[in-house]
Amino acid sequence: xxxxxxxxxxxxxxxxxxxxxxxxxxxxxxxxxxxxxxxxxxxxxxxxxxxxxxxxxxxxxxxxxxxxxxxxxxxxxxxxxxxxxxxxxxxxxxxxxxxxxxxxxxxxxxxxxxxxxxxxxxxxxxxxxxxxxxxxxxxxxxxxxxxxxxxxxxxxxxxxxxxxxxxxxxxxxxxxxxxxxxxxxxxxxxxxxxxxxxxxxxxxxxxxxxxxxxxxxxxxxxxxxxxxxxxxxxxxxxxxxxxxxxxxxxxxxxxxxxxxxxxxxxxxxxxxxxxxxxxxxxxxxxxxxxxxxxxxxxxxxxxxxxxxxxxxxxxxxxxxxxxxxxxxxxxxxxxxxxxxxxxxxxxxxxxxxxxxxxxxxxxxxxxxxxxxxxxxxxxxxxxxxxxxxxxxxxxxxxxxxxxxxxxxxxxxxxxxxxxxxxxxxxxxxxxxxxxxxxxxxxxxxxxxxxxxxxxxxxxxxxxxxxxxxxxxxxxxxxxxxxxxxxxxxxxxxxxxxxxxxxxxxxxxxxxxxxxxxxxxxxxxxxxxxxxxxxxxxxxxxxxxxxxxxxxxxx
Amino acid sequence: xxxxxxxxxxxxxxxxxxxxxxxxxxxxxxxxxxxxxxxxxxxxxxxxxxxxxxxxxxxxxxxxxxxxxxxxxxxxxxxxxxxxxxxxxxxxxxxxxxxxxxxxxxxxxxxxxxxxxxxxxxxxxxxxxxxxxxxxxxxxxxxxxxxxxxxxxxxxxxxxxxxxxxxxxxx
Numbered sequence: 001x002x003x004x005x006x007x008x009x010x011x012x013x014x015x016x017x018x019x020x021x022x023x024x025x026x027x028x029x030x031x032x033x034x035x036x037x038x039x040x041x042x043x044x045x046x047x048x049x050x051x052x053x054x055x056x057x058x059x060x061x062x063x064x065x066x067x068x069x070x071x072x073x074x075x076x077x078x079x080x081x082x083x084x085x086x087x088x089x090x091x092x093x094x095x096x097x098x099x100x101x102x103x104x105x106x107x108x109x110x111x112x113x114x115x116x117x118x119x120x121x122x123x124x125x126x127x128x129x130x131x132x133x134x135x136x137x138x139x140x141x142x143x144x145x146x147x148x149x150x151x152x153x154x155x156x157x158x159x160x161x162x163x164x165x166x167x168x169x170x171x172x173x174x175x176x177x178x179x180x181x182x183x184x185x186x187x188x189x190x191x192x193x194x195x196x197x198x199x200x201x202x203x204x205x206x207x208x209x210x211x212x213x214x215x216x217x218x219x220x221x222x223x224x225x226x227x228x229x230x231x232x233x234x235x236x237x238x239x240x241x242x243x244x245x246x247x248x249x250x251x252x253x254x255x256x257x258x259x260x261x262x263x264x265x266x267x268x269x270x271x272x273x274x275x276x277x278x279x280x281x282x283x284x285x286x287x288x289x290x291x292x293x294x295x296x297x298x299x300x301x302x303x304x305x306x307x308x309x310x311x312x313x314x315x316x317x318x319x320x321x322x323x324x325x326x327x328x329x330x331x332x333x334x335x336x337x338x339x340x341x342x343x344x345x346x347x348x349x350x351x352x353x354x355x356x357x358x359x360x361x362x363x364x365x366x367x368x369x370x371x372x373x374x375x376x377x378x379x380x381x382x383x384x385x386x387x388x389x390x391x392x393x394x395x396x397x398x399x400x401x402x403x404x405x406x407x408x409x410x411x412x413x414x415x416x417x418x419x420x421x422x423x424x425x426x427x428x429x430x431x432x433x434x435x436x437x438x439x440x441x442x443x444x445x446x447x448x449x450x451x452x453x454x455x456x457x458x459x460x461x462x463x464x465x466x467x468x469x470x471x472x473x474x475x476x477x478x479x480x481x482x483x484x485x486x487x488x489x490x491x492x493x494x495x496x497x498x499x500x501x502x503x504x505x506x507x508x509x510x511x512x513x514x515x516x517x518x519x520x521x522x523x524x525x526x527x528x529x530x531x532x533x534x535x536x537x538x539x540x541x542x543x544x545x546x547x548x549x550x551x552x553x554x
Numbered sequence: 555x556x557x558x559x560x561x562x563x564x565x566x567x568x569x570x571x572x573x574x575x576x577x578x579x580x581x582x583x584x585x586x587x588x589x590x591x592x593x594x595x596x597x598x599x600x601x602x603x604x605x606x607x608x609x610x611x612x613x614x615x616x617x618x619x620x621x622x623x624x625x626x627x628x629x630x631x632x633x634x635x636x637x638x639x640x641x642x643x644x645x646x647x648x649x650x651x652x653x654x655x656x657x658x659x660x661x662x663x664x665x666x667x668x669x670x671x672x673x674x675x676x677x678x679x680x681x682x683x684x685x686x687x688x689x690x691x692x693x694x695x696x697x698x699x700x701x702x703x704x705x706x707x708x709x710x711x712x713x714x715x716x717x718x719x720x721x722x723x724x725x
């Protein structure tokens with residue numbers, strides 16, 4: 001029996017405080033507590049709600065607090081500033097709107113007017129390009145709803161898409177909508193989602209599984225963490241719709257052990273969804289059953305590769321196997337399995353609700369919709385952004401991120417993690433889509449976008465990534481196991497200015513070999529950071545073949 | 555935590571205590587299914603702090619798995635430790651965003667201060683220094699975690715202060 005949604009009456013004013021991710025580390029729970037105390041002290045309990053919400057995006061400026069309905073946004077809020085914020089919410093301009101007698105909040109504002117001198121609030125303009133250039137689909141609820149309350153998600157039209165699918169659409173129609181929307185896998189490879197679903201759906205009826213890949217291993221990327229922490233029900237809903245479409249009744253979410261808060265929010269969400277009858281048996285009184293279990297990763301990058309991930313869910317070492325057979329034919333315990341990334345599942349509900357054409361109208365010809373990026377590194381406004389496909393890298397880095405701090409020049413952007421490459425500043429007019437980034441020798445990847453300034457040495461960046469791949473190689477196939485070690489040693493020679501021209505040849509030959517002969521994506525993509533830095537910053541490698549000191553500027 | 559008390563050296567079965575009861579209950583909850591191995595190892599490490607060989611043998615026996623497979627899984631994943639950890643821990647994130655923001659310098663500062671390398675524990679078993687692949691705190695890079703408390707925007711000075719507070723918490 002599915003519990004119908006009921007919305008409690010809203011208070012006229014709401015103070016939202018981010019209580020996940022970076023803001024949480026910056027003591028935002030104490031801020032939220034102080035806000036609640038201050039609201040009670042001001043006698044505004046019946047007028048103002050204080051909510052802990054998910055990520056608002058500009059993580060580098062956290063903790064972030066925003067006031068509804070005025071939209072005032074404050075950065076780097078300290079617990080002792082709570083009084084000022086409550087005064088702001090209850091006093092300036094809102095007194096009449098919230099229908100409070102003049103005396104109380106204004107008295108409160110007066111009393112606390114002097115408390116502001118020590119730590120004045122840091123207001124942030126909501127018209128910053130960082131916010132205005134975004135197009136939020138996956139993150140539409142992030143920072144607006146309390147991720148630990150299913151009521152909030154349902155009030156934001158949550159689980160409507162699942163209801164609509166079960167009530168009005170046969171499974172084939174669901175797959176048709178996803179196919180026509182042009183959605184492609186957001187884990188990095190960009191395989192058409194509808195095609196993958198159709199393959200699993202076509203397999204003979206019987207036990208099938210839906211798996212959510214939340215093993216976000218790329219260093220410098222935290223989109224999935226944020227989605228799971230800020231809006232976990234959205235992922236569950238996407239998985240349930242997928243399960244209905246392909247004929248599965250069991251789902252697994254494989255989430256990194258490094259993300260304790262994401263795990264906790266997922267556990268809460270699964271419990272709540274079961275209680276509301278949105279997971280379990282006969283969902284929305286239809287014959288459709290679906291259960292979801294969590295599997296916690298144990299720290300192995302290679303488990304983001306789908307066959308390794310499935311081995312890990314089965315309780316084994318996370319070692320990839322050759323494909324075919326693809327998981328769609330023979331996956332978990334040999335059964336047909338659909339594996340999609342967190343962000344892919346997070347896109348499903350809005351597509352069902354708004355239709356394929358709506359989604360297909362966003363983005364470029366071959367890359368539809370939006371993409372969430374974690375814009376980090378040497379950039380002034382670091383955080384999480386969701387932008388339409390096709391936006392230029394320059395808009396993202398220079399306009400939204402406001403360039404590098406301290407007036408430094410931006411030199412390159414690294415996308416795609418250890419499997420991606422570095423895009424030089426000269427190519428920043430390239431639109432962000434799967435094909436364009438690939439043509440530049442990088443990949444879209446899962447969404448890490450690390451800005452590097454002029455002080456970054458590219459040989460060291462290549463060595464950094466190679467060390468990563470060397471450590472994370474599972475050791476099954478020789479090109480990856482031994483090749484990454486050899487590449488790392490060669491790069492170390494370059495870093496230490498001991499390389500010879502023969503080493504450069506060797507480096508290029510070996511990159512080619514590892515790329516073409518490794519078993520899985522980890523090895524095949526491991527040389528990418530080297531190849532892309534060789535392509536765009538070759539002079540740094542050449543300079544590294546000369547003895548110290550060198551004066552070459554890239 | 556006392557290392558010797560965790561598991562007896564002589565028998566192939568860990569000492570029967572509250573932790574073992576909790577571990578047995580966790581395995582029962584998974585119906586002793588072999589595919590629950592990683593979940594069970596997570597629980598075991600949470601209870602005991604690390605995974606001794608006797609404990610792994612006990613788990614292998616309970617889940618009806620060959621000891622080689624249990625040992626293989628326990629050593630494959632970075633999360634599981636077969637060695638006891640120090641009373642306090644410091645983890646420096648070495649993700650790309652932290653790296654370009656100077657995480658390597660933070661790590662070498664800590665290595666100098668503590669006299670141990672990443673992955674090691676001080677001889678007095680007070681402090682373990684570790685690195686992480688990426689903690690997903692890229693927006694506030696560089697990030698470190700002292701005793702499960704994540705903090706961003708670190709510098710060499712703040713990290714030394716944190717190390718000091720973290721270590722003095724025991725005395």
